[in-house]
Amino acid sequence: MTFKLIWRNLRAHPIRTVLTAGSVFLAVFLLCFLQATVSTLTSSVEKASTRRLWVQSAVSLFVNLPLSYESRIASVGGVEWVSKWQWFGGIYQDESNFFAQFGVDADTFLKSYPELSIVDGSYDDFSRTRTGCIVGKDLADKYGFKVGDRVPIIGRIFARKDGMPWEFDVKAIYASSSPAIDQGTLYFQFDYLRESLESGAASGQVGVGVYMVKIAPDVDPTRVMSAIDLMYEKGPQKVQTTTEAEFGRQFISMLGNVPLLLRTIGGAVLFAIFFAVLNTMLMAGRERTRDLGIMKALGFSDSAVFKNLILESLLLCLLGGALAVGLAKVVESGMQRFMSSQFPGFAIGPDTMLLGLVIAVGIGLLAGLAPGLRASKLLPVEALRDEG
Amino acid sequence: MALLPFQYNVRSLFVRKSTALLTVFSTGATVAVLAGVLALQQGFATMFVERGRTDLAVFLRPGAGSEGESAFPRDRAEILIKGTPEIAQDASGKPLAAAEVYLAIRRFKMDGGETNVPIRGVQPMTFEIHGDDVKIVEGDKLTPGRDEVIVGQGLVDRIRNCRVGADLVINTTPFRVVGVFESKGGYRSEIWGDADRMLEALQRRSFSRIIAVLRDPAQLPELTARLATDKQVPAKVMDERTYLKSQTGGLSALFFGLGKFLAVIMGTAAVFTGTNAMLSALAARVHEIGILLSMGFRPFAIFVAFELEAILIGLLGGIVGCVLVLPLNFFQTGTTNFNTFSEVVFSFRTTPMVMVTAVVFSMFLGLLGGAIPAWRASRLRPTEALRRG
Numbered sequence: 001m002t003f004k005l006i007w008r009n010l011r012a013h014p015i016r017t018v019l020t021a022g023s024v025f026l027a028v029f030l031l032c033f034l035q036a037t038v039s040t041l042t043s044s045v046e047k048a049s050t051r052r053l054w055v056q057s058a059v060s061l062f063v064n065l066p067l068s069y070e071s072r073i074a075s076v077g078g079v080e081w082v083s084k085w086q087w088f089g090g091i092y093q094d095e096s097n098f099f100a101q102f103g104v105d106a107d108t109f110l111k112s113y114p115e116l117s118i119v120d121g122s123y124d125d126f127s128r129t130r131t132g133c134i135v136g137k138d139l140a141d142k143y144g145f146k147v148g149d150r151v152p153i154i155g156r157i158f159a160r161k162d163g164m165p166w167e168f169d170v171k172a173i174y175a176s177s178s179p180a181i182d183q184g185t186l187y188f189q190f191d192y193l194r195e196s197l198e199s200g201a202a203s204g205q206v207g208v209g210v211y212m213v214k215i216a217p218d219v220d221p222t223r224v225m226s227a228i229d230l231m232y233e234k235g236p237q238k239v240q241t242t243t244e245a246e247f248g249r250q251f252i253s254m255l256g257n258v259p260l261l262l263r264t265i266g267g268a269v270l271f272a273i274f275f276a277v278l279n280t281m282l283m284a285g286r287e288r289t290r291d292l293g294i295m296k297a298l299g300f301s302d303s304a305v306f307k308n309l310i311l312e313s314l315l316l317c318l319l320g321g322a323l324a325v326g327l328a329k330v331v332e333s334g335m336q337r338f339m340s341s342q343f344p345g346f347a348i349g350p351d352t353m354l355l356g357l358v359i360a361v362g363i364g365l366l367a368g369l370a371p372g373l374r375a376s377k378l379l380p381v382e383a384l385r386d387e388g
Numbered sequence: 389m390a391l392l393p394f395q396y397n398v399r400s401l402f403v404r405k406s407t408a409l410l411t412v413f414s415t416g417a418t419v420a421v422l423a424g425v426l427a428l429q430q431g432f433a434t435m436f437v438e439r440g441r442t443d444l445a446v447f448l449r450p451g452a453g454s455e456g457e458s459a460f461p462r463d464r465a466e467i468l469i470k471g472t473p474e475i476a477q478d479a480s481g482k483p484l485a486a487a488e489v490y491l492a493i494r495r496f497k498m499d500g501g502e503t504n505v506p507i508r509g510v511q512p513m514t515f516e517i518h519g520d521d522v523k524i525v526e527g528d529k530l531t532p533g534r535d536e537v538i539v540g541q542g543l544v545d546r547i548r549n550c551r552v553g554a555d556l557v558i559n560t561t562p563f564r565v566v567g568v569f570e571s572k573g574g575y576r577s578e579i580w581g582d583a584d585r586m587l588e589a590l591q592r593r594s595f596s597r598i599i600a601v602l603r604d605p606a607q608l609p610e611l612t613a614r615l616a617t618d619k620q621v622p623a624k625v626m627d628e629r630t631y632l633k634s635q636t637g638g639l640s641a642l643f644f645g646l647g648k649f650l651a652v653i654m655g656t657a658a659v660f661t662g663t664n665a666m667l668s669a670l671a672a673r674v675h676e677i678g679i680l681l682s683m684g685f686r687p688f689a690i691f692v693a694f695e696l697e698a699i700l701i702g703l704l705g706g707i708v709g710c711v712l713v714l715p716l717n718f719f720q721t722g723t724t725n726f727n728t729f730s731e732v733v734f735s736f737r738t739t740p741m742v743m744v745t746a747v748v749f750s751m752f753l754g755l756l757g758g759a760i761p762a763w764r765a766s767r768l769r770p771t772e773a774l775r776r777g
Contacts, residue, residue, distance in 0.1 A: 029653070
């Protein structure tokens with residue numbers, strides 16, 4: 001009986017119901033989107049491996065480590081192998097097409113990442129081809145790269161002397177099963193870069209951005225980390241060794257306080273929508289003063305009248321909220337492609353969906369409170385006299 | 389044609405105080421978000437660009453997009469500084485040019501966490517070039533050849549070991565902080581030291597960029613063209629303002645994008661709220677409208693009256709939104725500039741532009757929100773309207 005009454009009331013003002021549910025819908029959709037962005041940032045960190053360590057310069061992200069560090073790091077007890085990474089920072093066609101490119105060691109790269117699988121082409125071809133590269137699935141989809149294509153990249157840190165772009169032959173396309181490693185990167189052979197720099201075909205210094213260190217399963221990472229750091233305590237370049245997870249955390253912290261900015265915006269959105277729904281419910285409560293008087297005169301208790309308005313508000317918000325969460329889930333894959341370069345692995349997780357619903361319920365309850373209380377305190381005689 | 393007096397709108401708002409107030413606040417919150425993001429963008433962009441001089445040339449390695457990517461070995465830097473006739477000279481005949489080292493180094497923030505702070509190795513001529521644009525506000529000047537640094541005002545309260553007297557370790561070399569300097573632009577988020585000492589500490593051999601005052605800014609295009617294809621010392625040359633603009637593109641575009649995205653979504657929600665409020669105002673006023681119509685007011689006048697009321701709510705919402713973001717002006721924030729991947733410190737700036745944009749946007753939301761109710765009101769028939777309510 002109660003539900004039917006609520007439903008009829010909502011339908012008595014179709015435009016208002018649709019618009020209010022619509023506001024809640026927009027707010028929850030936006031909040032889901034903001035929350036997903038924040039949790040995407042943090043989930044990549046949580047899923048990172050603790051068996052992979054990163055050795056980088058303790059001075060600056062932009063300082064390379066000497067090549068000679070490789071064999072010394074490899075000699076530290078508990079280290080299985082060392083793999084070189086170098087940031088390339090080039091441009092594909094236009095500055096707006098940003099994606100990451102790294103020079104890596106073909107022989108150790110793939111075996112360091114069991115999360116990666118080759119979905120097209122062959123990794124062996126990549127290993128055998130000096131100018132070869134592998135590209136992530138998202139990147140291949142975005143720019144239409146196929147196995148056999150030649151991708152021109154303009155070097156900014158490492159410019160070719162002939163003034164032409166670098167060219168990398170796509171030998172394989174990879175997919176990743178973990179948010180810790182994205183599908184939007186181009187990996188090429190470190191040795192191709194090194195040889196080009198050494199032969200003078202390109203300008204820039206030979207160096208290694210980070211050494212990735214794979215440690216044996218039964219080794220304590222803390223011990224390996226401090227052993228490596230200690231080796232270079234007095235220079236020539238101080239290093240800092242961290243787990244992959246910590247490396248990611250640092251990187252996000254360096255991005256500035258993005259989560260705080262997004263949460264502040266989210267707070268303001270909540271504020272605005274709360275007022276909007278409260279407004280609607282106050283209007284609904286006021287217009288229905290006479291109806292409420294009749295209900296009371298018929299013998300409905302104060303709490304029944306109170307419940308009636310709260311439930312109406314709740315239903316309204318839940319309707320908008322559930323639709324928003326549903327839509328967010330539906331457009332997830334489209335969003336993923338759109339945001340793949342800035343936020344790889346963007347996903348609407350169960351935590352985000354739950355948050356969306358909790359917020360909708362919260363707004364509904366709070367906004368129903370004021371008109372509900374007013375309704376429960378109404379005197380039937382006075383309410384009946386109201387002209388509505 | 390007779391329109392309803394404006395006072396009618398104002399009084400109508402007062403009659404339905406709570407509804408009007410809630411609508412104003414909800415619109416205000418929407419507008420505040422937009423204005424806040426815009427103020428962030430303005431603070432960031434103007435901080436960089438307002439200092440940019442057009443008579444100051446920046447030389448980078450060809451192909452480099454920023455000074456972090458650029459490099460000039462010592463011999464080439466000297467050829468450029470001494471062998472470029474377009475560069476102005478000081479009183480003693482020395483070229484007004486300086487080779488600088490630039491690197492974003494890892495530092496700890498006061499509130500924990502790490503960030504990338506730019507350090508700049510400068511030459512005595514750097515200070516000549518900037519003149520009063522760079523002022524020491526605490527402690528001493530930099531002494532050439534010593535392991536000393538001066539710190540930009542923006543860093544003092546944000547980054548550890550940045551107070552006068554502290555030792556700031558770069559790689560393995562400790563540098564003594566001897567002074568704090570103030571500057572209008574991005575320099576106030578930087579640490580400055582002697583260029584040669586910095587190169588030594590960082591184990592580097594190349595300078596990053598050269599800055600030089602031009603005799604005549606009009607010669608810049610010619611200089612740019614000549615050095616772009618120079619065989620001996622090719623370089624990419626631009627004026628400082630152009631350079632700084634190129635360093636803010638990424639983040640500025642992101643702020644704009646975020647602002648637009650939020651404006652569209654939250655704006656739509658605000659229009660919904662506005663429509664709701666005006667519909668309820670309409671429902672309560674059917675009888676009144678009947679009277680107005682039978683008095684001879686045309687439906688168009690009713691339409692205008694309702695729209696005006698909605699726009700008035702929008703205006704008030706816009707003002708509330710602006711008042712909400714005004715305190716942000718005192719906030720200083722730091723964020724990573726994507727183009728340089730180093731931290732810049734800047735303040736929110738609620739410029740008149742931001743305010744006007746916010747208020748106009750808010751009134752536009754009111755206009756849209758008022759459309760359906762106003763249209764409905766103007767379609768009422770006097771006889772029916774009088775009978776109802």
